[in-house]
Amino acid sequence: MMTKQHKLKGGARALLRAHFLANVGKIMDSHELRAVSGDISEWARRVRELRTEEGYRILTHNDRSDLKPGQYLLETAKPQPAFERAISKETRALVLDRNGFTCQMCGAVAGEPHPYDPTRKTRLHLGHIIDKSMGGTDDATNLRAICSVCNEGAANLTLPRPDLLKLLTQIRRATSADQLEALRWLITKFPKQTREFLP
Structure with missing residues (x-):
């Protein structure tokens, strides 16, 4: 038996899929997609599921430099085969x-x-x-x-912007290589102050 949550999830994803397929190659923004989904709070998760579970090439600013944050573009109506996504x-x-x-x-x-x-x-x-x-x-x-x-x-x-405690926490969690890279960046940014700490 399908729960109300599953129906909402499936319904929103179907609405978003239909909208993307009707607008292949057109840039859409987050406000448009939220409205299409029925204003559900997890509309972006449904978009991600279209990418990861169904293989649709929905691009964002992380994929193409000409897209601004909050913009989405379905490149082609043909999804990638499942074996390429697993x-x-x-x-x-x-x-x-x-x-x-x-x-x-x-x-x-x-x-x-x-x-x-x-x-x-x-x-x-x-x-x-x-x-x-x-x-x-x-x-x-x-x-x-x-x-x-x-x-x-x-x-x-x-x-x-993270406060000092959050920033230090992140640096401590990083790998040694990343910590050294952060140190190199700090030395480059603050060369005069760095000399004060060195013997």
């Missing part, structure tokens, strides 16, 4: 474990309240570092953990 459970587990079950964009931890939307618990997904439309692969080296907020419409917003 990421194995083993790869998924490897990437989530490697990333410490932490969003690599905002630092939110799986299961905890999201720092930028405390009403939601953090849910992690896999995101491509180099998008498949730009030649990226489903290999673990091209995947990272991303939370729902960063992966959905909220990713198109400018997030507030």
Whole structure:
């Protein structure tokens, strides 16, 4: 028996699919897509499902530099074959474990309240570092953990600047190589101040 939630999910996705297919090659914005979905709060998740589960090449500003944040474009009406979209459970587990079950964009931890939307618990997904439309692969080296907020419409917003505690937390969670890269950047940005700390 289908629940009301499943009907809403399927209905919104079907509405969005039909709208994208009726507007192939046309740039649409988030306000338009939210309205098409019936104003549901998780419209961006339905768009993502069209990309990841059904294989439609719906592009965003992460895929093409000529698209602005909050703009979407269905490149072609023909979805990618399923075998080109599958990421194995083993790869998924490897990437989530490697990333410490932490969003690599905002630092939110799986299961905890999201720092930028405390009403939601953090849910992690896999995101491509180099998008498949730009030649990226489903290999673990091209995947990272991303939370729902960063992966959905909220990713198109400018997030507030982190305070010192959040920033230090992110640096501590980073790999040694990334910490060294951050140090190099800080030394380049603050050469005069750096000399004060060196013997």
